[in-house]
Amino acid sequence: MNKQIILLPGDGVGKEIMESAKLVLNTVASEFGHSFTFHQHAIGGDAIDQAGSPLPEDTIKACQNGDAILLGAVGGKKWDSLPAHMRPEKGLLGIRKTLGLFANLRPVKGFTPLLHASPLKEDVIKGSDILIIRELTGGLYFGKPSERREGGNVVVDTLHYQREEMERIIDKAFQSARLRNNHLTSVDKANVLESSRMWREIVEDKSKDYPDVTVEHLLVDAAAMKLVTKPNSFDVIVTENLFGDILSDEASVLTGSLGMLPSASIRSDGVGLYEPVHGSAPDIAGKGIANPLGMILSAAMMLRHSFGLEEEAAEIEEAVHSSLDQGYHTPDLHIKGGKQVGTKEMTELVVENLTTKSVSNSICSM
Numbered sequence: 001m002n003k004q005i006i007l008l009p010g011d012g013v014g015k016e017i018m019e020s021a022k023l024v025l026n027t028v029a030s031e032f033g034h035s036f037t038f039h040q041h042a043i044g045g046d047a048i049d050q051a052g053s054p055l056p057e058d059t060i061k062a063c064q065n066g067d068a069i070l071l072g073a074v075g076g077k078k079w080d081s082l083p084a085h086m087r088p089e090k091g092l093l094g095i096r097k098t099l100g101l102f103a104n105l106r107p108v109k110g111f112t113p114l115l116h117a118s119p120l121k122e123d124v125i126k127g128s129d130i131l132i133i134r135e136l137t138g139g140l141y142f143g144k145p146s147e148r149r150e151g152g153n154v155v156v157d158t159l160h161y162q163r164e165e166m167e168r169i170i171d172k173a174f175q176s177a178r179l180r181n182n183h184l185t186s187v188d189k190a191n192v193l194e195s196s197r198m199w200r201e202i203v204e205d206k207s208k209d210y211p212d213v214t215v216e217h218l219l220v221d222a223a224a225m226k227l228v229t230k231p232n233s234f235d236v237i238v239t240e241n242l243f244g245d246i247l248s249d250e251a252s253v254l255t256g257s258l259g260m261l262p263s264a265s266i267r268s269d270g271v272g273l274y275e276p277v278h279g280s281a282p283d284i285a286g287k288g289i290a291n292p293l294g295m296i297l298s299a300a301m302m303l304r305h306s307f308g309l310e311e312e313a314a315e316i317e318e319a320v321h322s323s324l325d326q327g328y329h330t331p332d333l334h335i336k337g338g339k340q341v342g343t344k345e346m347t348e349l350v351v352e353n354l355t356t357k358s359v360s361n362s363i364c365s366m
């Protein structure tokens with residue numbers, strides 16, 4: 001298979017973990033006989049410095065022409081005081097919107113060797129396996145341009161959704177629940193927001209088309225509580241943009257660290273952007289200690305969702321698992337008695353496990 005992959009490392013640890021993804025993908029390519037060509041472009045603060053815009057035209061063009069996109073992270077103190085349209089985050093929001101990537105899939109699964117790395121009790125997280133589906137191109141993030149009035153003392157942010165925007169993400173969630181354990185939790189704030197009342201109506205309506213899927217409605221405050229008290233009672237969660245942003249960071253504690261969580265942002269035809277859930281982690285950037293696993297697992301999601309390479313994706317996931325099983329981890333994971341390593345070593349371990357696995361596979365099949 002020959003694929004053109006657009007790399008957008010971005011800022012802070014984004015640059016460091018992108019190297020890890022490249023190394024792992026090159027290993028997959030040589031083990032499985034694929035050809036992946038990488039095209040690197042600027043986004044976020046990096047693009048502001050290079051081209052004076054968080055999302056330059058040539059980055060958009062490359063993303064439109066590539067087979068899939070991998071993104072590290074954007075943002076950092078250096079650009080925090082720029083006007084809203086010039087912030088690094090605008091680059092990320094802009095590429096999601098321009099490509100119409102409305103469905104953000106954020107799987108949260110506890111890895112057995114990390115059970116005691118979580119701040120939650122082991123018996124609470126055991127068996128947790130959640131797919132958070134976040135609407136990604138509407139809501140408060142994409143309402144009318146924000147306003148400051150009356151000498152800066154009145155602010156207006158607008159929450160905007162069209163019925164179709166809700167329908168397509170809710171459909172995606174029902175379909176995903178069907179491929180898993182047939183349970184869908186819809187999260188909203190229907191006791192306060194009109195947008196949530198419309199959301200709930202649509203979920204109820206759609207549920208008639210999916211009689212095999214059990215539906216539960218939760219208010220977002222209660223959902224936040226249940227995520228840390230009974231995480232193993234969830235299967236698929238579907239929610240609007242801002243609630244999904246917050247709940248997915250909260251859910252990351254189940255895995256022991258935000259650095260573990262991958263994500264896929266896709267649209268109906270399978271075009272996708274893949275990125276870890278975390279940000280540019282300015283507090284640890286440049287130290288060589290960022291956890292590369294969320295990024296590596298995002299590359300696995302790319303192989304599965306955009307290229308249909310299920311076996312290759314599963315092998316990456318297994319190699320990550322084996323590395324953790326051997327007791328290795330970056331410092332963000334607090335593991336009793338484990339072996340602490342940096343980004344590079346962690347990546348090399350995954351690569352080593354990937355190669356060993358492929359060698360033993362080819363021996364078995366001889």
Ligand code: NAD
Pocket residue numbers: 013072073074075076077089092258259260275276277278279280281282283284289290291292294330332
């Ligand atoms: P963050 O996710 O960057 O960091 C939160 C905490 O998690 C920090 O303590 C950080 O060290 C830790 N962390 C994050 N990723 C890690 C990794 N791979 N390995 C080890 N530890 C990791 O969130 P923040 O500090 O609130 O935001 C920093 C910047 O990142 C801001 O400018 C924000 O806008 C941006 N941001 C970008 C994205 C993105 O690009 N997708 C996502 C979230 C935040």
Ligand code: IPM
Pocket residue numbers: 075089092093245277279
């Ligand atoms: C995320 C991030 C972004 C978001 C920011 C950086 C704009 O937090 O991808 O989760 O809020 O969507």
Ligand code: MN
Pocket residue numbers: 245246249277
């Ligand atoms: Mn976020």
